[in-house]
Amino acid sequence: MAKTQIYTKAFCPYCTRALRLLASKGVEVEEFDITMGGPKRAEMLDRANGRSTVPQIFIGDTHVGGSDDLAALERTGKLDELLAA
Numbered sequence: 650m651a652k653t654q655i656y657t658k659a660f661c662p663y664c665t666r667a668l669r670l671l672a673s674k675g676v677e678v679e680e681f682d683i684t685m686g687g688p689k690r691a692e693m694l695d696r697a698n699g700r701s702t703v704p705q706i707f708i709g710d711t712h713v714g715g716s717d718d719l720a721a722l723e724r725t726g727k728l729d730e731l732l733a734a
Contacts, residue, residue, distance in 0.1 A: 650676065651709035651734050659684040663716035664704040670719060676732060691699040709734055 657664035722728040
């Protein structure tokens with residue numbers, strides 16, 4: 650299964666939704682809480698080409714985007730392919 654990383658903030662419902670979807674697939678996620686900013690927030694901005702909203706999700710070398718983008722991949726059946734890569 651592809652390495653999956655997600656940048657989140659506390660009390661973010663979109664982050665919770667994305668984490669639940671990934672958990673339902675049995676995905677082990679490396680989560681970075683950027684609630685207080687810091688170097689991980691700067692890292693996220695760089696990796697996500699300036700996108701500052703959370704969550705920002707990365708599967709393998711692919712920047713998926715946010716929760717809605719992840720859900721769209723699931724609806725089209727492409728999430729499983731990406732996770733398997």
